[in-house]
Amino acid sequence: MVHHHHYHEYMQQKMRRNTSNQQQQNKRHKFFINDNIDILREILKRLDGPSLGVASCVCRLWCNLTNNDDSIWEHLCFRHVLTPPPATVRPVVVALGGYKRLYMVCVRPVLSRLSESERVMKRVWTRHEVQLSLSLFCIDSYERLAGGGGMIASDASPSSLMFLCNPINV
C-alpha cells in the first residue's frame, strides 16, 4: 500500500526506473558490427573483390579478417560458378598458397581481361575458366618454388607461363 505522502517519491522512483529500463533496452538494441564477427564475416563474404580490398583499410579487425579468413576469398573465387568445384580442390589450393592468393594472382587478372571494368561481373563462370585459373595457380606456385630453391636459373621470366595472366593488347 502506498501512502499519499510517499506517493510523489514513489512516482519519481518509478519514472527513474522506467528511464533506466529504457536506456538498458536501447543499449541492448544497439548493434555494433565489430561485436558480431560471425555476422560481419557473412557480409564480407558477399562483397566483390575490390570492396574486400577496401574493407581491409577500414580498421584492424576488418584487416585481420580479410587477411586471415581464407574462406571469405574462397567464397569470392567461386561465387559465380554454377557448380562449385569438388571438395578435393580446397586442400590443393590451401597448400599452394590459399584462396586470397588464388584470387589475386589468377582470378582477378583473368576477370579484368574479360571486362573493361572489374566491377562488371554478372556472367557465370564456366568450368573451363575455373580450371584455367586453378592451372595457372599451380604454375605460379611451381615457379615460385623453383625460383626460391635456386635450382632453375633465377631469371625465370622468359620461360614463365604466368604471362598468361597479363592483359594482352590484340
Next chain:
Amino acid sequence: MAEEKSQASSSKMLTLKASDGVLFEVELNIAKEMKTVQAYIDDCEDIETIPIPNVLGKHLAIVIEYIKKTNEEYDAEFEKQWNMDDLQLLLLAANYLNISGLQECLCKAIAKRIENKSPEYVRKVFNIENDHSPEEEAKLRKEYKWAFEGVDKD
C-alpha cells in the same frame, strides 16, 4: 468454404512476446520458420507465450511479415524500405531467431550498400573508429591500390 477449410487445418496459434512487451499472435507454421522458436517449442510442448528478449516489437513485426510474404519478388524489394540501422537490427534479429532466408536477404542487402564505397563511408555507416596507424593505413592503401580504382565518391 475455403476459409472454413483453412481454419480446420490451421495449426495452433502461438504468442511471441517482444523485448518491449509487444505481443504477436502467429500460426505455428509461421513461428516454426524461426529455428530458435522451433527449438523452444520442441523443448516445452505446452508453451503458449514465447519470450523473444532480444528483438523489439517493431522489428519482430517486420520479421513476421517477411516470413509470411517471402518470395523472389518480395525479397528483391524488401530491403529498400529500411535504413542502415534498421537493416542491421533486423539482421541481428534474424540471426538470433535463426531464419536463414532472411539472414541471406539482409546480408546481401547490407553488402550491396557498402560495395564500391570508400573506407570512410564504411566506417561512418557502421560507426567504426579507424584504429590503423597512419603508416599501416598508407601501407594498406598501397597494397590495395587496385581496389580503390573506381570507388564511389563519398
